[in-house]
Amino acid sequence: MKKILISLIFLMTCCAFSQDAVVAELRINGLKRTKESFIRKLVKVKPGAAYDSLRVATDIERLKRLPGVANAESELQKEGSDYVITYTIEENFTIIPGINIATDNNDEFAFRVSLFEFNLLGRNQILGGFYQRDVFDSYGGYWEAPYLFTNKFGFGINYKNLVSQEPVFFENDNTVNYRFDTKTFEANLLYEFNFHNRAEVGINIASEEYDFLEGDLPLGTPTRLTADKITYRGEYEYNDIDIDYQYVSGFRSLLDVRFVTGGEGLLNDFFIGRNDFEYFKKVGKLGNWASRLRLAYASNDDTPFAPFAVDNQLNIRGAGNTIDRGTAAIVLNTEYRHTFYEKGWFVIQSNVFIDTGTWRNPGGDLVELVDGSTLRFYPGLGIRLIHKRIFNAVFRLDYGYGIGDDATNGITFGIGQYF
Structure with a gap:
């Protein structure tokens, strides 16, 4: 019984740590002329989805290729077990x-x-x-x-x-x-x-x-x-x-x-x-x-x-x-x-x-x-x-x-x- 209990505790711990952290919120700062709805439509990171650092990096490079964007950066904040991601965009004059x-x-x-x-x-x-x-x-x-x-x-x-x-x-x-x-x-x-x-x-x-x-x-x-x-x-x-x-x-x-x-x-x-x-x-x-x-x-x-x-x-x-x-x-x-x-x-x-x-x-x-x-x-x-x-x-x-x-x-x- 003791061995079974230890095995169950180990399995539950592995499951807890194996769960992906979720993007609780995506914030977009710095926009003046560009529509926020357009940026949210374009980027791949979505609220409620599992956090993926590669997807964040890809979003930043994608934004920097846009004619309307001079530069873009991301910031990651931990809230409990989830993340809040902020994209800060510096716009071009176009x-x-x-x-x-x-x-x-x-x-x-x-x-x-x-x-x-x-x-x-x-x-x-x-x-x-x-x-x-x-x-x-x-x-x-x-x-x-x-x-x-x-x-x-x-x-x-x-x-x-x-x-x-x-x-x-x-x-x-x-x-x-x-x-x-x-x-x-x-x-x-x-x-x-x-x-x-x-x-x-x-x-x-x-x-x-x-x-x-x-x-x-x-x-x-x-x-x-x-x-x-x-x-x-x-x-x-x-x-x-x-x-x-x-x-x-x-x-x-x-x-x-x-x-x-x-x-x-x-x-x-x-x-x-x-x-x-x-x-x-x-x-x-x-x-x-x-x-x-x-x-x-x-x-x-x-x-x-x-x-x-x-x-x-x-x-x-x-x-x-x-x-x-x-x-x-x-x-x-x-x-x-x-x-x-x-x-x-x-x-x-x-x-x-x-x-x-x-x-x-x-x-x-x-x-x-x-x-x-x-x-x-x-x-x-x-x-x-x-x-x-x-x-x-x-x-x-x-x-x-x-x-x-x-x-x-x-x-x-x-x-x-x-x-």
Whole structure:
């Protein structure tokens, strides 16, 4: 009997200690514009559920990724056998103007201005538009609600009317300028599988026109091309990034695939795919190493209207504005960012970078990606002025210096880190 009693006491003790502590209350502090109902909908910790420290840590990282959040912290308090958890949120200012300045294909002044709200209705929806002057006038508008339907499922639409002077590169270094006019409407469904994985699927309806402007047009090449296209697109992102104001650590992979239909001739149907691999590592207390490897491929390898451009704002700082095109690409951007002044909300960051890449020329072979014939190599220096409590408020100025035959150099200015 004594042995049975001891066994029962031992079993009851084990059961008592094996019971999970419960989250008695979840408090959310610091909100001004963001709706508390939105935060409670998004986070995984719920009152009445078993306490899970990993779930709390995941919630904090999830909150720090939101455009409306500058920083987030958690605090744990014991009340009896249960816990009270407090999430303290520091909000970003999210009505953001933007500007990019460059030279256009006529070596004249080009710019793009925009205005976006990244925390619309206090629910971290994105609404905004842009105006661009790049030889011709362009404009566009966006709305995206990543958590419109549930805490995983959202929706987005955008419309763009882009008009630009596009250099098209034919054989024997023959360059012809076209006026490119495209009107596109796109709708996307967004789904978040879990904290690290999300996807988009969508459809893009576009009307494209190419009109000859100037140059030595090869015999048989049309002066005007038109196409009404439908593009089916998919995007998949793996994100294991940790953000601490200007410091970023971790790995991210973003795959974008598109199948374009409705074209013919030089604007024929094709498949296009691109994957960005990004790696960030904090170095010491003040340094940050950042790298991006971009792999891109298009199946329309025999058209001069190639989809991938060598451009200051896209991949090679200092190269110039759309100086070449390709139907496949390998691009590596790597840089070291160092904080040499920080006080309160203001940060000054220096930047040393190398941008390099290779392209497959229209009508060329994939071996051009590795044989060095299209290699571009641009080291450079830059500076960043950062506001820690305004979303994406990074004013960047970079100078890239090309090495090799026919290399150029120049300044690239914009808002937001280059990648």
